[in-house]
Amino acid sequence: MLPKDTLALGTTRSAIRELFEYGKKRKAEIGDDKVFDFSIGNPSIPAPECLKEAINDLLENEDAVLLHGYSSAQGDANVRKTIAEHLNSVHGTAFSADNIYMTCGAAASLCISLRAVLLKDEEVITFAPYFPEYKVFAEGQGGKLTVIPADTKSFQIDFDKLEAAINANTRAVIINSPNNPSGVVYSEDTIKKLAEILNAKSKEFNREIYLIADEPYRELVYDDSTVVPYVTKYYNNTIVCYSYSKSLSLPGERIGYIVVPDEVNDSKNVYASVCGAGRALGYVCAPTLFQHVVARCVDKTSDISVYKKNRDLLYNGLTELGYECVKPDGAFYLFTKALEDDAEAFCEKAKKHELLLVSGNGFGCPGYVRISYCVATETIENAMPAFKALAEEYGK
Numbered sequence: 001m002l003p004k005d006t007l008a009l010g011t012t013r014s015a016i017r018e019l020f021e022y023g024k025k026r027k028a029e030i031g032d033d034k035v036f037d038f039s040i041g042n043p044s045i046p047a048p049e050c051l052k053e054a055i056n057d058l059l060e061n062e063d064a065v066l067l068h069g070y071s072s073a074q075g076d077a078n079v080r081k082t083i084a085e086h087l088n089s090v091h092g093t094a095f096s097a098d099n100i101y102m103t104c105g106a107a108a109s110l111c112i113s114l115r116a117v118l119l120k121d122e123e124v125i126t127f128a129p130y131f132p133e134y135k136v137f138a139e140g141q142g143g144k145l146t147v148i149p150a151d152t153k154s155f156q157i158d159f160d161k162l163e164a165a166i167n168a169n170t171r172a173v174i175i176n177s178p179n180n181p182s183g184v185v186y187s188e189d190t191i192k193k194l195a196e197i198l199n200a201k202s203k204e205f206n207r208e209i210y211l212i213a214d215e216p217y218r219e220l221v222y223d224d225s226t227v228v229p230y231v232t233k234y235y236n237n238t239i240v241c242y243s244y245s246k247s248l249s250l251p252g253e254r255i256g257y258i259v260v261p262d263e264v265n266d267s268k269n270v271y272a273s274v275c276g277a278g279r280a281l282g283y284v285c286a287p288t289l290f291q292h293v294v295a296r297c298v299d300k301t302s303d304i305s306v307y308k309k310n311r312d313l314l315y316n317g318l319t320e321l322g323y324e325c326v327k328p329d330g331a332f333y334l335f336t337k338a339l340e341d342d343a344e345a346f347c348e349k350a351k352k353h354e355l356l357l358v359s360g361n362g363f364g365c366p367g368y369v370r371i372s373y374c375v376a377t378e379t380i381e382n383a384m385p386a387f388k389a390l391a392e393e394y395g396k
């Protein structure tokens with residue numbers, strides 16, 4: 001007899017993975033350039049040059065026993081200090097190494113943070129459209145995920161629905177900005193209002209409600225005017241979950257961190273609980289070599305101008321064809337309204353044109369589809385006739 005939940009997770013592939021696998025098969029049948037695979041969020045641009053330099057230099061000049069050995073469970077102290085100082089210089093915060101806990105990417109950051117704060121059956125709130133793994137992560141840590149329906153006009157937060165949803169069992173709220181799948185960045189007004197509501201509700205229910213800021217796309221913004229507010233400055237009980245998967249194009253290396261600021265109530269114990277959650281989940285330490293690598297590239301990103309070019313090409317092309325979408329400020333996704341109510345049926349029709357799009361249903365936002373534009377720019381250029389033919393099928 002096996003646990004039903006893990007067995008179910010292991011035997012059903014996510015819709016995105018399913019489509020990605022279909023794309024690989026289809027490419028083998030008809031050729032790579034004939035299939036327009038917009039299914040998955042795998043960075044399409046290489047890691048920056050500093051990464052290779054850092055790896056080579058570390059391998060050449062540092063002690064191999066140290067580089068490939070265990071670090072402290074919470075991560076190397078100098079690496080954590082470098083990251084804290086970097087955040088302070090960019091955001092005007094006052095973190096030290098003791099506020100940082102190194103992790104194996106955002107997935108680990110989220111699972112550890114949830115495990116650290118959730119009691120059994122407590123509730124975690126998030127906002128549609130949302131990263132579908134949040135449900136897996138919250139339930140995996142004994143919690144329950146509640147999804148606030150999307151405000152599809154702006155993809156900011158529907159505060160009335162949030163206020164109505166928070167209750168005496170709510171322990172955490174997850175936000176993700178820049179957002180997967182909408183590409184929208186939460187404005188400063190949105191974050192301020194969110195903080196106001198969470199403060200009022202914490203008081204009303206006399207309990208901590210943690211704001212978990214999932215930020216793997218923080219640096220991926222495309223217009224100089226776009227500011228991604230640093231959430232710890234607006235709400236005290238904030239825990240930041242970060243990953244280098246997207247900013248440095250390193251998803252396979254599994255490296256990121258958690259920030260537990262001093263402003264969190266009882267922060268030393270929350271940090272200790274994060275350490276304990278890492279232990280309970282079997283994350284002894286994040287990969288040591290890559291802790292040192294990211295510390296050396298702390299202020300760098302991959303060349304994100306490619307994503308900006310892709311965003312502009314896709315957004316302008318699709319809106320000209322009559323598709324309705326909110327212009328993405330960041331991440332590398334565009335969320336467009338399907339041309340019929342049933343997004344699944346729309347994706348099936350798109351498939352006939354070799355366009356692989358992900359239905360919004362899995363993101364808690366029916367009627368929409370996600371297009372990942374972390375692809376070669378030619379893929380977008382070459383896909384435009386297919387998007388046109390698809391739109392024509394719907395009389396556009």
Ligand SMILES: Cc1ncc(COP(=O)(O)O)c(C=O)c1O
Binds near residue numbers: 104107176216244251
């Ligand atoms: C919103 C969001 N959170 C978390 C993750 C997980 O990131 P990581 O690969 O660093 O675990 C992803 C990955 O695509 C994501 O889109």
